[in-house]
Amino acid sequence: MENLRYHIQLPMTDPHQLAQDEAYFFLNLNGEKKTVRFHDYADLYTYKGLYEQLFYERLKCASPKKVTSILKKSIDHSKGVFSELRVLDVGAGNGIMGEELFNEGVARVVGVDILEEAHKALLRDRAGIYDEYYVMDLTAISEQQKSLLQQWQFNCMTCVAALGFGDIPTQAFINAFNVIEIGGWIAINIKETFLDKTDNSGFSLLIKEMIVNQVIDIYHLEKYRHRISIDGRPLFYYALVARKEQDWNWIL
Numbered sequence: 001m002e003n004l005r006y007h008i009q010l011p012m013t014d015p016h017q018l019a020q021d022e023a024y025f026f027l028n029l030n031g032e033k034k035t036v037r038f039h040d041y042a043d044l045y046t047y048k049g050l051y052e053q054l055f056y057e058r059l060k061c062a063s064p065k066k067v068t069s070i071l072k073k074s075i076d077h078s079k080g081v082f083s084e085l086r087v088l089d090v091g092a093g094n095g096i097m098g099e100e101l102f103n104e105g106v107a108r109v110v111g112v113d114i115l116e117e118a119h120k121a122l123l124r125d126r127a128g129i130y131d132e133y134y135v136m137d138l139t140a141i142s143e144q145q146k147s148l149l150q151q152w153q154f155n156c157m158t159c160v161a162a163l164g165f166g167d168i169p170t171q172a173f174i175n176a177f178n179v180i181e182i183g184g185w186i187a188i189n190i191k192e193t194f195l196d197k198t199d200n201s202g203f204s205l206l207i208k209e210m211i212v213n214q215v216i217d218i219y220h221l222e223k224y225r226h227r228i229s230i231d232g233r234p235l236f237y238y239a240l241v242a243r244k245e246q247d248w249n250w251i252l
């Protein structure tokens with residue numbers, strides 16, 4: 001991708017006061033200073049290369065590579081064939097995870113995101129990476145959308161840098177999960193507190209319930225540095241690879 005450079009300025013305020021989803025930066029464009037929140041993806045995707053410059057260059061996000069590498073390892077260990085994966089990439093954004101999977105040679109990769117801006121950015125920045133890209137709100141998919149997704153016969157779902165912190169809600173995750181074939185691979189990352197008793201986010205409960213009810217079988221769980229915060233602190237996440245054993249049919 002062509003390397004556009006932006007003048008990004010991080011705020012002077014004590015960053016410890018800001019939750020991860022409240023963080024923001026200043027974008028200096030043609031002499032004007034614009035405040036952009038980290039989670040205002042529609043805005044971020046509008047500027048070619050800005051998302052990559054902020055999260056991947058400056059804040060050293062390592063997650064697409066990490067999740068892909070442990071997915072590969074898990075499949076190799078179970079004598080599976082990585083190149084046969086038909087992947088649904090949930091919360092695909094402008095396609096960074098899709099590109100990683102594409103470069104590693106999966107059979108199919110299909111992206112889904114709620115934002116039209118994400119799709120536009122994908123077409124602008126990484127056209128040809130996904131076999132198909134759907135703009136849909138996964139929290140509320142219709143029967144028609146569900147059978148459209150099922151036609152791809154996905155045997156893998158990825159969801160990177162998109163769970164918790166006000167991104168993909170649990171229902172969206174469940175709806176996508178239920179589209180994946182039994183025995184399919186689930187490869188995600190999730191914030192480090194998700195195994196703590198104190199974590200009362202929906203995901204903490206959902207993943208724990210999935211494990212104890214044998215909805216998923218964990219193959220690999222690894223704590224790693226997802227990225228750094230705006231004051232340089234490491235932000236640790238878990239990368240998790242599991243195999244789907246059955247659909248999720250419970251109410252949380």
Ligand SMILES: C[S@@+](CC[C@H](N)C(=O)[O-])C[C@H]1O[C@@H](n2cnc3c(N)ncnc32)[C@H](O)[C@@H]1O
Binds near residue numbers: 095118161162169
């Ligand atoms: C931080 S981005 C991650 C993008 C990409 N996976 C990456 O690693 O760069 C999170 C994405 O989740 C998408 N998202 C949030 N809620 C969603 C929903 N209900 N259905 C589909 N996508 C959603 C957002 O639009 C955003 O593009």
